[in-house]
Every structure is written in C-alpha cells, then in structure tokens.
Amino acid sequence: MFMRIDHIGIACHDLEAKIKLFAETFELTVVAREVNEEQGVKEAMLLVADGAGGGSYIQLLEPLSPDSPVGKFLAKRGEGVHHVAFGVPDVADAMDKIGAKGVRLLDERPRHGTMGSQIAFLHPKDVGGMLTELVQAARP
C-alpha cells in the first residue's frame, strides 16, 4: 500500500526563516513553494530524496491565520512535526482499504495537495496519535 515516506510536515511561525535554516543546515533544496488557501497555509517542499514513484520531502508549513488548523496546532503545541505523509499508488483505493479497517478518514474524497498531488488525511486517534496523510503524487 505504501511506496515511500512522502514527507514530514513541520509547522512553523516564520516560513522564510525555517526554509533558510533547513536548507543550510541539511544542505537541502527547495523544489516548490505554494499557498494553499483551502488548508490555510503557505508552504515549501525541500527535497530529501528522489524516487521513481515520487520523492521524499520536508514540508514546512506557516499558517495564513491563527484560526487555521496549523495556526491552532502552533498555539497549542508549538513548532514541530504536524503530520506525516505516505506515498500510495492510488489515493482513492488506499482510502477505501484503510476506511474498511475502521480508521476514520478526515476527507470524504481526495483533495488537492502540494505539487499537483491528490491527498487525504486519516484521523490521528485511529493511527497512534499521528496525523497521517496519504499522497498520490502527480507523477505516474
């Protein structure tokens, strides 16, 4: 079902400062920057490793407002890991299989993720306290 750890999503207060920190400290390259109004974040993807089915990234997330999901996370827990995403070949199929096992899905159908991907989130309480994202990369 899983093809890779697609990305680690890290919530931060200052996207530009954290891009600089991560890029310089770990010698990583920024491969995408986006604003996702639906999710209330501006974000950057730093490439950790490339692969045939999709890459592995550090995703840095700055909330667009304090009452967005990432804004609330920061107020409650501070900066750090917000979610973990796994690459799947077909997100709708993975949602069906995982949902059939009793795990609650936070999305009824796939929605738009970073870099043209199709994504869905799982309820963290049903998977060990980890907010978990499924990612079908835009690349075949």
Place this chain on the structure above:
Amino acid sequence: MFMRIDHIGIACHDLEAKIKLFAETFELTVVAREVNEEQGVKEAMLLVADGAGGGSYIQLLEPLSPDSPVGKFLAKRGEGVHHVAFGVPDVADAMDKIGAKGVRLLDERPRHGTMGSQIAFLHPKDVGGMLTELVQAARP
C-alpha cells in the same frame, strides 16, 4: 547529506497493540524487534520502502519505564510522533557538518541504533522543534 527519510519514531503505550494496528491497517511487515536498554525502549521496525542505501520505516517505541525519555514524552504529550530520522552515508561526518552550523548535538559521538545502525540526535530547538536523528545504516 540526506539519502532518505529513514524512519518516523512513534511513541506508544502498548507496543504489541500498535504493531497489530499499523501492520494490519497499512499492510506493513515487521522486520525487526529490539530492546534498547540504553535508550529505555522496546521497539519494532515496520518496513515502508526498501532502498539501496537503507530502508524507510515506521518505528514503534514503548518505554521500559515512566522515567525514560519516551516515558516522559508519553506523559507530557501522549501517543504520537516522537522523532524523525534521516539516513546519511556517514553519521560522524554529518555530525561534524551540522554541528559546525551551530546546531547542538545531543550525542558527542555516534551510538548504537536499531538494526546495527550508528546514530546521533540533534537538539529539537535548533531544528524547528523536531527531535531529529541521523542514521547510518549497517548496510553499505
């Protein structure tokens, strides 16, 4: 510097229950179980993806006692992501490079990690609130 996301370390109260949950929900295979007295944990590695330089895993961690680092983490934050680990070709070299950039190392020298690896931890406050581990896999 980074070759892969090596693993996501997840703190849990009941290792056997969480192995069952993750293995069944995500169709993952347990490839190693260990007790690490030095770190005060018993743990399991579930393979997400294999690679030439090393695999990517979900690592489940149950504390051996409440006053261990993972025991204290659970008491404070509950179950969830405890740390994130990145694969490097040479952990001592990565420690030197990262330390030279002003990031505090929690280990003075590499120590023994899961499956024969050599590891070191970085101070989470210096890398965006994420407890970060460097892993040199036992495999070449």
